[in-house]
Amino acid sequence: MKKLIYALLALFIQQFPISAQQRDVRTTTTKIADLLALQPSETTARFRDAMAQMERFTAADISALLKQLSPPGEGDNAGIEYAANSYSYHVLLPGKATQRATYIQGAIEALNAISNKDNKGFVIQLLQNAGDDSAVDALSPYLTDEYLSEKAARALSRIGTERAGAALLQVLGGSTGVAAVNITDALGFMAYAPAEQEILIKANTTDTILRRISLYALSQIGGAASQSILADAAKSARYVYDPTEATAAYINYLHKRIANGEAVPAGKAALKLFKETDEDSQVHTHIAALGLLTELNKEKQVNVLLKASRDGNPVYRNAALGLLSPYLNGTVSTKLVKRLSKVDEQIQVDILRYVANHKQTEALPEVQKALSASTPSVRIAAVNALHQLDAEAADEALIVLLSGSDEQTRQAVKQALLTSKNKQLAQLLTNALTNERNADVQILLIDVLGQRGAGESMQTLLDIIGSDASNEVKSAAFSALPQVARPGDLNKLLDLFVNANNEYKGAIQAAAVSAVALSDDREAQTQLVISRLRAADATRRLFFFPILSGIGGKEALQIVNEYTADGNPELRAAATSALANWTGGEALPQLIELSRKKVTDSEQLDAVINGLIRLVSIADIPADQKVLYLRDAFEAAETVDQKKSVLRALEASKTYNALMFAGKLLDDEQLKSTAANTVMNIALDNKNFYGADVTRLLNRVIELLSGSESSYLREAIQKHLNELPKGPGYVSLFNGKDLEGWKGLVADPIKRTAMDAKTLAEAQIKADEIMRGGWSAQNGELQFNGHGDNIAT
Structure with a gap:
């Protein structure tokens, strides 16, 4: 036994120093200083550390922290406010009851000690966050303080206990002005039933604000004694908006009574309200009354809602439809659309849209009838409804509808067909196109097939192209070719290169490119194009170069490059244009070589320069190499516009050489403006470019700037210059003049x-x-x- 006692004693002795170490022996001043050193807590770890420190604060420490608050404008309270406010929520976490009590005690001590009312208001807000019944007595004296009553009343209402409500009620009777408004509002927020009689007294006032707040508070409480005053107030306002918001309060009151289980008196009042609000100006109140009756009567209200759904007022009608939604079924939806054609046009549209949005398939028979309505708006609504209710089956009916429809209805059908998920739609459209004779409908069907990429329609489109169809229909068919082309169509597409189709060569070429792009064997497809090119006469060969340009690849590039030296000027020009418009960067060397040759045709030169700029921009090569290529292009350029294009392209390289090259042109009368922009944009983007040359160029740019933003840009350049490092900066090994230094x-x-x-x-x-x-x-x-x-x- 002695051994056991000694062992327990030893264990206790060992534990005692540990407990002593866990006690926070720092002074209050040190605790506060350490806490504020963590503010603001920019990381989760710092925040948790701060909260852990505050958990070791005593009530006196909390009070001392809050008493350090300076009057607004006289010090920085950010750290204290951040920590104290965060902790006011932290103590509400589970298991923090002790810390919460300590915090409330410290806040109350500070509230009593602080004299500045703004800082008192902040402490009251902390008690609003963390307070309980223990804070009620400390907050109550401020209910009649004009400056702090709103904060104190709100804090008590958020505490929300019986004791808090009683404290508010105790002061309400003798309160006036702002205090009366704030206390009444707080009691309304709490829905504190014992306050009903006292608030009824406050409601009988000519003070608009106090009356509005009192009516709202009574509506929140929902007591039977308030029925008369709230009903009379709403009636006096003619059931529309007024400054006291009496109508809104009365509606809220009736909802409250329903929630309290008082359905009978609430129902009678709601029915009376419904009957007394039949003017257009009262429509929103009429809707609210309808909503109350629906909340009470549920399915029994359906017939009233069905009648309302055909009302001439669109706001009321659509509100009724919204209230009807929970009670929709086959029977209700059938009644809803019964004899739909007999009602006004807009009512038909609203109901058709409604049954479609709510997937009421029982309404389909009436929807189908509406497709033949006399007005376009109803037909369009019916088209959309049919598409939503029976998407796949609808497509065939909608296609049939096209021939006899007006343009508006056709466009609605078109949109439905474009969004259809019917896997058989392409075949349906193709079949319809084969049999259709109306040119406008043919064009519409072709457009839909094209936008849907319906490859199975290719033969039908080719048949149309080879028929005696109108030019408009043929044009639509050609335009759709690139969208529907498939690898197996390539030969047929290339057969279209005849003089009669010269007008549509762009569409044929794009279609051929698409066919090759979709192929699993691009090399074989490319060889097919090349063999067809070689087999064609000189005139027809011209058609093939844009295709090879769009396909890209080494084989195509080799063939096209050969023709840049062809003796036939047309073929040579076509090949040059193809290189300029090449789809990939592999044509860059050939285009550079071409740019170094003298191109006499101005259009060809323009194409070469623009192509070179484009390919350089997408090429995966170092920026300095891009600058060299662009300098080549600049040398080849002949027009001012071509040179400007090259200068603008230099900006993307952001190199020192590009900066210096553009800088040489700052005195060129025709190019100086473009050169100035290039120099400015390169220099401002890189502070590593500095030194005498850079400074000289930027100062020259400042002299050249003009326009609405010139003053802003000058300031930006000057700021950049002021911030640049001092020193020689980059010094070129070659001075551009002679061989000095070499x-x-x-x-x-x-x-x-x-x-x-x-x-x-x-x-x-x-x-x-x-x-x-x-x-x-x-x-x-x-x-x-x-x-x-x-x-x-």
């Missing part, structure tokens, strides 16, 4: 190391002479004539 290369490093100074100097003189014979500076570029050795710095 030398001929003497032997190799091993041999140079073995030379004495005299021998090296003599060898250098000889190497420099050779270097100057092979290298030169021309037009700002370092040029090599192909003779001589390497050059070195």
Whole structure:
């Protein structure tokens, strides 16, 4: 036994230091300083740390923290407010009852000690968040304080206990002005029934605000004693909006009585309200009354709702339809659409739309009848309804409807067909197109087939193209070809390249490209196009180049490139255009080579320049390489517009060389504006570009800027210049003028190391002479004539 006692004693002694270590022995000042060092808590970890620290605060610590609040404008309260407000919610978590009690006690102590009313208001808000009955006595004195009554009343209403309600009621009788409004509002929020009689007294006032709040509070309480005053107030307002919002309060009151289980008196009042609100100006109240009766009577109200669904007022009618939704079934929907054609046009439209949205298939017979209605709006509504209710079966009926319909109805049918999920629709449309003779309907069907990508319609479209159909119908058929083309159609598409179809060659070419793109064997399809090209005469060969351009690939590129040197100028031009419009970046070398040749045709040159710019932009090559290619394009360019296009393209490269190249053109009268934009956009995007040259160019840009945004841009450039590092920045090895700084290369490093100074100097003189014979500076570029050795710095 002694051993057991000693063991327990030893265990207790071991535990005691641990408990002592867990007690927070910091001073209040230190606790607060440590807490505020974590504010604002920008991470979850810091927030949790802050909350854990506050859990170790005593009530005195909480009070001391809140008493450090400065009057607004005299200090920074952000840290205190953030921590205290966050903790007011933290103590509401499960298992935090002790911390909550401590927090409330500390907040009450601070509330009594703080003198500034704004800071008192903040503490009251904290008690609103975390408070319970223990805070009621501390909050009650502020109910009659004009500045703080709203916060105090709201805090008590959120506490929401019997004690809080009693405290509010105790002060209500003697309150006036703002305090009376705030206390009444709080009691209404709580729906505190014992306050009904006192609020009834407050409601009999000429003060509009107090009367509005009192009527609302009575509606929230829902007591029988309030029926008369609320009903009379709504009637006096003629059941429409007024500043006291009496009608809204009365409707809310009746809902409250229904919720309280008082269906009989609420039903009588709702029926009376319904009967007394039949004017157009009262429609919203009439709807509310209908809603109350439906809430009470449920299925028994259906006949009234059906009658209302045909009312001439669209707002009331659609509200009634909305109330009818929970009670829809086959019988109800059949009644809803019965003799639908006898009612006004807009009513038919609303009901058709309603049964469609609610999937009431029992209404289908009447919907089908409405397809033959005399007015377009009803027919359109019927088309949409049929499509929604019976999508697959509807398609055939809608297609049949097309021939005899007006344009509006046809467009509605078209939209339905475009969104149909019927897997058989393409065949239905194709069959209809085969038999259709109305040109407008043919065009519509072709458009739908095209937009749906109906490959099975290709033969029908080809038949139309080869028929005596009108030009409009044929044009529609050609336009649809790229959308419906499939790999197996390629030969047939290429057969269309005859002079008679020259007007539609673009559509045929696009269709052929689509057919190859969809193929699992692009190489074989490409070879088919190439073989057809070679077999064609010179005139028909022209048709094939855009196809090869759109297909892309090495085989196509090789063939097209061969024709850029063809003796036939038309074929040469067509091949050049094909390279310029090539779909992939693989044509870039050929296009660059072409740009270096003299292209005499201005349109061809324009195509080459634009094609080069486009392919450079999409090419997967270093930015500096892109700049070199664009400089080639600039050299090839002849017109101002072409040169401007190249300058604009340089912006994307964002390199120092691009900056310097554009900078050379800042004094060119025709190009300086475009060059200025390029220089500015490259320089402002990279602070690593600095130094005398960059500064000089940007200052020149400032001089050139004009237009509505010029002042803003000048400021941006000047700011950029001011922020650039000081120093020489980037210095080019080549100064663009001469060979200063460059030398001929003497032997190799091993041999140079073995030379004495005299021998090296003599060898250098000889190497420099050779270097100057092979290298030169021309037009700002370092040029090599192909003779001589390497050059070195």
